[in-house]
Amino acid sequence: MPLATTTSSSISSYLHPRRRRNAVVAPRCEAAQREEIVIVGAGVAGLATAVSLRRLGVGATVLEQGAALRAGGTSLTLFKNGWRVLDAIGVADELRAKHLRIQGMKMRSASAAAATDVLREFSFEEEAPGQEVRAVERRALLEALASRLPPGAISFSSKLRRVAGQGGPDGATELELEDGRRIVARVVVGCDGVNSPIARWMGFSEPRYVGHMAFRGLARYDGDGAGGGQPFEAKVNYIYGRGLRAGFVPVSATRVYWFICFNRPTPGPKITDPAALKREALDLVRGWPEDLVAVMRDTPEDAVVRTPLVDRWLWPGLAPAASRGGVVLAGDAWHPMTPNLGQGACCALEDAVVLARRLAAAAGAAGSAAGASYGEAMREYERERWWRVFPLTARAGLVGALVQWGNPAVCAARDGVVIPRLVRLGPFLEHTNFDCGLLEPPATAAPLP
Template sequence: MGFSEPRYVGHMAFRGLAEYADGQPFEPKVNYIYGRGVRAGFVPVSPTKVYWFICFNRPDPGPKLTDPAALKAEALDLVRGWPSDLLAVMRSTPDGAVVRTPLVDRWLWPGLAPGASRGGRVVLAGDAWHPMTPNLGQGACCALEDAVVLARHLAGAAGAEAAMRAYEAERWARVFPLTARAGLVGALVQWENAAVCAARDGVVIPRLVRLGPFLEHTNFECDLLEPAPPSP
């Protein structure tokens, strides 16, 4: 389709799923812990499972690690001495339930990015079209939104090619700003500089970040799955 390869943004993520057969002990909330160039979080996702992640800076992704025990050991090494809740969650994770992923994105610059569809026969959605860093937690959400919007356009009377173009125009306006914003947020929260981190921890997060406006980007109205009016 003529797109460039997704761009590595300079940090990687570990993700894991801890298992508590007798029930996990946490409150239903997301816990974030910020360090210098490293941040982590965990959140209960079921009565017996807790999801956790660590984002860390690294100039290049390096070789792919395949040994599950080595993956977990590297993750634990990154947060040695961090809060015991986080470490306990990580230790309750089966070796095979840890993955390490380089974080990448691709900005769909107006006028420069190739089209998302070709000839009414091929159309891109989700990460295949707009890979974004997970700093706003929106990649999979956007993939689902794409599917709804594409289905709505295809169900209209305009024909496949026009429907795909209308889908691209509608979705671009949402996914390009989100991709850019996620990239910028990632660059900010991964700062290693001690003074910047002190300002973040002492002022920006406790005093300036308000959860409502911060989560505003997650609002998306899918509308009913009715045919869209024919495209001009």
């Protein structure tokens, strides 16, 4: 049975929690709050896990350190495997209505000033039939997921201070929050992002900086093309230089997403001045094709971000387990990867469905056996997902290293031979054919209110 969705006014309450009439403010007292499943982090992985569990008849509490849903960020490119998950959890059609379907890809050299001077052009329909690609605004994705949860399911301003302890007769985990609250949960799902405190507590190393930085931005335009030009084609545009690459893709009728990836030995100091960030990005592509530069100029300063690119390779026998006691990781908290394959968000969505399916089956266990069932469910989730995420993380890192080379001879071979003659889109996108399956509630499961 499909779950009822909240109204647009409910979405506004997630973005502006002060407006929420039924917001639950936990009392600051000594007694610990008890929960069955707690998800730490209201990002893509956390919200998708909560929605997936709910569709299977299992409730969960989501802890978000911010005062509202994260409105920052730009967009996420979702491929066929990501849309399969969004279909399974019931938000795909809502997002499709707001975001353009991308029809193909165009690859150019930075020296090609004319937009018609291309190294290679692809049609998804011809090269990869059945592919679905859309650039989705991160905020829109989070809102769509949050709308499938009941009021109060997301506890805002709930920053984790530490994992306070594990054990007891039911194997529960105690979490201590910054505001002094304590929560005891049978299952804790760490979806707290690249710099996950839960991953550190479980023994994972810090994500590895790969030697590249990225600028990202979300431009606004009125449908006539940024800078007063022609309307944008529904294609991904890639532009390659030496140790530097950029690209842009239409998101909707009024938004276009762009990025720049550049080599840098260290991330360097953080820049907080939005105007300075935008100037630095424009300086990097001075003299590059004008359609890219025009898109960047039409970007509000507060819609430009700069981040280091990081990953973590889950080497067998060396990386810690994805679960410890009643705690398990999902999404970027477990397997951060570079964006070179466009699979970070897609894999987080896949994690959510697989983990929810395992936990929902374990939640059906009776009495004291439930703790043991949850532990086995987490181990099965890790076994199922490791074979998927480790090769993709490694492949994304290797692709990034290759396309970021600055050697003139290598770049000439790339532009003259590799891209025009050797690149095949179908095999390159084979990983997007992955299907992690549907969410089928057990016959005995009662729908949640």
